[in-house]
Amino acid sequence: MKFKKNIATSDTGFVFNPGSGDSFSSNQIGTDIIACFKEDKSRQEIIELISDKYDVERNQLEKDLEDFLTQLREHNLLEE
Amino acid sequence: MEKLRYERPIIKKLNTGFVNKFGTQTKNEVVSHLEGASVKELIHQYGSPLFVISEKQIRRNFQHASRVFKTRYPKVQFAWSYKTNYLNAVCRVFHQEGSWAEVVSGFEYEKALGNGVPGNKIIFNGPDKTEEQLILAAQNNSLIHIDHFDELYMLIKVSEEFSLKPRVAIRVNMDTGIYPKWDRFGFNYENGQAWSAVTKIIHSGLLSLVGLHCHIGTFMLETAAYGIAATKLSELAHKIKANFGLAVQYLDLGGGFPSTNTLKGSYLPGTDTVPTIDQFADTISEAILGAGFDQEELPLLILETGRALVDDAGFLLGTVLANKRLSDGRSSTILDIGVNSLFTAFWYDHKVTPAQEGGQYTEETVLYGPLCMNIDIIRENISLPLLKRGDHVVVHKVGAYNMTQWMQFITLRPNILLLDQNSHPHVIRQAETLNYLQSGELVPEHLAKSSLS
Numbered sequence: 172m173k174f175k176k177n178i179a180t181s182d183t184g185f186v187f188n189p190g191s192g193d194s195f196s197s198n199q200i201g202t203d204i205i206a207c208f209k210e211d212k213s214r215q216e217i218i219e220l221i222s223d224k225y226d227v228e229r230n231q232l233e234k235d236l237e238d239f240l241t242q243l244r245e246h247n248l249l250e251e
Numbered sequence: 252m253e254k255l256r257y258e259r260p261i262i263k264k265l266n267t268g269f270v271n272k273f274g275t276q277t278k279n280e281v282v283s284h285l286e287g288a289s290v291k292e293l294i295h296q297y298g299s300p301l302f303v304i305s306e307k308q309i310r311r312n313f314q315h316a317s318r319v320f321k322t323r324y325p326k327v328q329f330a331w332s333y334k335t336n337y338l339n340a341v342c343r344v345f346h347q348e349g350s351w352a353e354v355v356s357g358f359e360y361e362k363a364l365g366n367g368v369p370g371n372k373i374i375f376n377g378p379d380k381t382e383e384q385l386i387l388a389a390q391n392n393s394l395i396h397i398d399h400f401d402e403l404y405m406l407i408k409v410s411e412e413f414s415l416k417p418r419v420a421i422r423v424n425m426d427t428g429i430y431p432k433w434d435r436f437g438f439n440y441e442n443g444q445a446w447s448a449v450t451k452i453i454h455s456g457l458l459s460l461v462g463l464h465c466h467i468g469t470f471m472l473e474t475a476a477y478g479i480a481a482t483k484l485s486e487l488a489h490k491i492k493a494n495f496g497l498a499v500q501y502l503d504l505g506g507g508f509p510s511t512n513t514l515k516g517s518y519l520p521g522t523d524t525v526p527t528i529d530q531f532a533d534t535i536s537e538a539i540l541g542a543g544f545d546q547e548e549l550p551l552l553i554l555e556t557g558r559a560l561v562d563d564a565g566f567l568l569g570t571v572l573a574n575k576r577l578s579d580g581r582s583s584t585i586l587d588i589g590v591n592s593l594f595t596a597f598w599y600d601h602k603v604t605p606a607q608e609g610g611q612y613t614e615e616t617v618l619y620g621p622l623c624m625n626i627d628i629i630r631e632n633i634s635l636p637l638l639k640r641g642d643h644v645v646v647h648k649v650g651a652y653n654m655t656q657w658m659q660f661i662t663l664r665p666n667i668l669l670l671d672q673n674s675h676p677h678v679i680r681q682a683e684t685l686n687y688l689q690s691g692e693l694v695p696e697h698l699a700k701s702s703l704s
């Protein structure tokens with residue numbers, strides 16, 4: 172699981188893939204997670220960081236993180 | 252440090268050309284209260300799912316429709332279409348407002364009597380009336396609307412046998428320019444069937460022909476069709492007067508006005524496309540007033556309006572069970588509301604709103620019910636904020652046909668609550684229990700002993 176290197180992101184949630192020309196919008200928590208990916212944080216670290224910042228149970232977050240990865244994969248934003 | 256409010260992470264593709272920093276932002280309507288009552292509280296107290304009916308809205312609808320017609324035509328009578336919603340509490344609100352009852356089966360007929368409707372204010376429609384029911388209706392001086400020749404002959408026979416003189420009308424079907432034609436009910440106008448039924452009734456000397464009835468369709472979007480129907484019934488009335496010297500007392504134009512729901516597959520929401528009740532009233536009253544009746548013989552106009560009077564008074568509250576990503580990447584949400592209770596999900600794209608504040612982000616999602624079957628879909632595609640397990644939703648405009656056509660399948664039917672005019676809640680139908688469900692079941696003796704241990 173690795174975010175594609177060439178993808179541009181802004182801290183307002185705007186994501187641009189110069190390879191395909193597609194642009195995306197993510198909510199705040201999605202933006203935070205993407206920022207973690209770009210810093211090569213592990214899944215475990217991401218869960219720690221996010222659950223420190225947001226009011227969420229770990230189980231819920233783990234499940235939703237899995238779903239977010241599916242979305243990123245759907246949008247071709249992850250390295251295979 | 253206080254933690255931030257959580258919502259699921261999502262990322263959505265933006266349409267090129269329309270990129271801006273608010274690309275996915277839409278204004279989300281949240282309905283957290285119904286007439287001051289908190290959705291969360293109601294569910295906490297009465298369970299989920301939960302039907303809620305607003306008495307205030309029913310009365311508002313009725314009084315509006317009544318005013319609209321009565322300011323255009325001097326003699327108007329509404330008859331509540333029982334099949335649309337025959338919960339006794341609901342029927343009684345309509346009767347308090349002055350509605351007669353329109354029924355299409357023996358048990359509906361008995362319900363109307365039980366709700367205190369005098370026999371002579373019950374209209375008995377439908378193709379399935381037994382001999383006993385016809386006798387009872389005739390003895391009660393009800394208005395019997397004859398659907399077919401077999402029924403007509405049966406009624407003549409029992410009237411003779413029991414020395415009754417029932418008050419009758421015939422149901423007429425006709426070409427009103429609407430396709431498909433509803434020609435399976437009643438006697439056809441154009442091919443002369445209706446006329447021969449009239450002739451038969453009058454020549455029998457045993458039945459008293461007091462009215463003419465039609466119900467040309469449901470969720471009708473063409474006001475003109477009602478103009479045609481009213482004109483044809485008026486012509487038939489004139490012909491009866493000319494041939495037999497008999498003035499029919501009423502024309503019953505049936506039901507069929509649409510509610511403001513959005514029909515499946517329509518591009519625009521119902522609120523933008525559906526004609527108003529005023530437009531139907533204009534067309535109908537112009538047609539009858541222009542038909543040349545003598546002032547003293549102007550027929551009473553009866554309306555059997557169903558869904559237009561009750562749909563938007565009903566709400567279905569429910570709860571999110573789970574979120575799931577489908578194999579094609581689409582998001583889906585599973586609710587505890589299935590098509591077994593929300594039958595009209597087959598016809599309408601119901602408006603569904605969250606009952607709690609969510610983030611500004613929305614997601615296109617499929618709304619599924621909890622049943623183990625593929626057809627259990629509440630909305631095929633709807634844009635909603637990111638719901639999570641335990642969140643509540645409100646389905647709007649569910650007052651018509653759900654609480655009568657619902658199915659007892661897999662889950663038990665929920666409580667139905669009436670919010671009275673002061674918004675006080677009253678349970679008007681209790682949630683079903685296993686005992687209730689099995690109360691009619693019998694186990695033969697040879698199966699009584701359990702064989703597995």
Ligand SMILES: Cc1ncc(COP(=O)(O)O)c(C=O)c1O
Pocket residue numbers: 332335353376466468469470505506507508555556557558559651
């Ligand atoms: C004879 C008759 N009258 C009235 C109605 C009520 O129709 P609606 O709910 O379309 O107004 C119906 C519904 O099918 C009907 O069959």
